[in-house]
Amino acid sequence: KQEVTQIPAALSVPEGENLVLNCSFTDSAIYNLQWFRQDPGKGLTSLLLIQSSQREQTSGRLNASLDKSSGRSTLYIAASQPGDSATYLCAVNNFNKFYFGSGTKLNVKP
Amino acid sequence: EPEVTQTPSHQVTQMGQEVILRCVPISNHLYFYWYRQILGQKVEFLVSFYNNEISEKSEIFDDQFSVERPDGSNFTLKIRSTKLEDSAMYFCASSEERLFSGNTIYFGEGSWLTVV
Numbered sequence: 001k002q003e004v005t006q007i008p009a010a011l012s013v014p015e016g017e018n019l020v021l022n023c024s025f026t027d028s029a030i031y032n033l034q035w036f037r038q039d040p041g042k043g044l045t046s047l048l049l050i051q052s053s054q055r056e057q058t059s060g061r062l063n064a065s066l067d068k069s070s071g072r073s074t075l076y077i078a079a080s081q082p083g084d085s086a087t088y089l090c091a092v093n094n095f096n097k098f099y100f101g102s103g104t105k106l107n108v109k110p
Numbered sequence: 111e112p113e114v115t116q117t118p119s120h121q122v123t124q125m126g127q128e129v130i131l132r133c134v135p136i137s138n139h140l141y142f143y144w145y146r147q148i149l150g151q152k153v154e155f156l157v158s159f160y161n162n163e164i165s166e167k168s169e170i171f172d173d174q175f176s177v178e179r180p181d182g183s184n185f186t187l188k189i190r191s192t193k194l195e196d197s198a199m200y201f202c203a204s205s206e207e208r209l210f211s212g213n214t215i216y217f218g219e220g221s222w223l224t225v226v
Contacts, residue, residue, distance in 0.1 A: 004152075031209070031210035031211075031212075032209070032210070032212055034214075034215070036217075041220075041222075042219055042220070043114075043201060043217040043218050043219040043220050044153070044201065044217040045217075046214050046215065046216070049212060049214060051212050089153065091153075093209050093210060095166075095208075095209070095210050096141070096158055096165065096166060096208050096209050096210060097143070097155040097158060097166060097168075097209070098145075098153075098155060098209070098215070099155070100152045100153040100154070101152065102151075102152050103152075
């Protein structure tokens with residue numbers, strides 16, 4: 001069964017810092033990987049989707065990479081802002097369902 | 111931007127009662143899902159639904175659970191004989207096509223179920 005792990009579980013950084021969130025998965029037979037953002041008591045918002053054939057995707061200050069063979073993905077956030085404070089979830093797609101990690105809770109201090 | 115809407119946002123129910131969680135997926139989407147998140151745990155897949163039938167379900171989704179698309183817009187999750195351990199946030203989601211082809215999945219804001 002696919003297991004998804006995210007490190008660190010929590011991260012607190014000062015505003016303006018660049019940061020990296022890590023995700024690893026045990027079964028490399030995935031179709032794609034998505035990074036989501038979850039605000040407290042809210043739903044999940046898709047940030048970036050990387051197909052298994054891709055190495056990275058970028059959206060604004062966010063860059064996600066995928067190394068499928070080693071079972072790793074990273075989410076890079078540039079010039080962090082207080083509004084980035086949220087929980088970031090990594091999810092890997094196995095045909096038509098996602099396996100989620102436990103998330104990284106990010107706090108960006110003004 | 112189109113969105114998935116869920117009702118109720120929060121429901122408290124007595125153990126043993128039946129609850130129905132409702133969802134309105136995005137109108138042109140064909141695939142529908144329910145996920146749940148027990149407090150402090152991972153988001154986990156329950157069921158996927160396409161063409162008026164279940165296409166895949168997890169081992170969690172036993173006879174206590176059922177899904178239905180009663181009309182052209184709603185998608186419901188019914189939980190019978192609720193137990194304390196059913197307390198969780200239930201997320202409905204939809205996608206235009208199957209996820210393996212790289213389609214984005216859109217989640218609703220969730221229905222928080224508390225069983226007392």
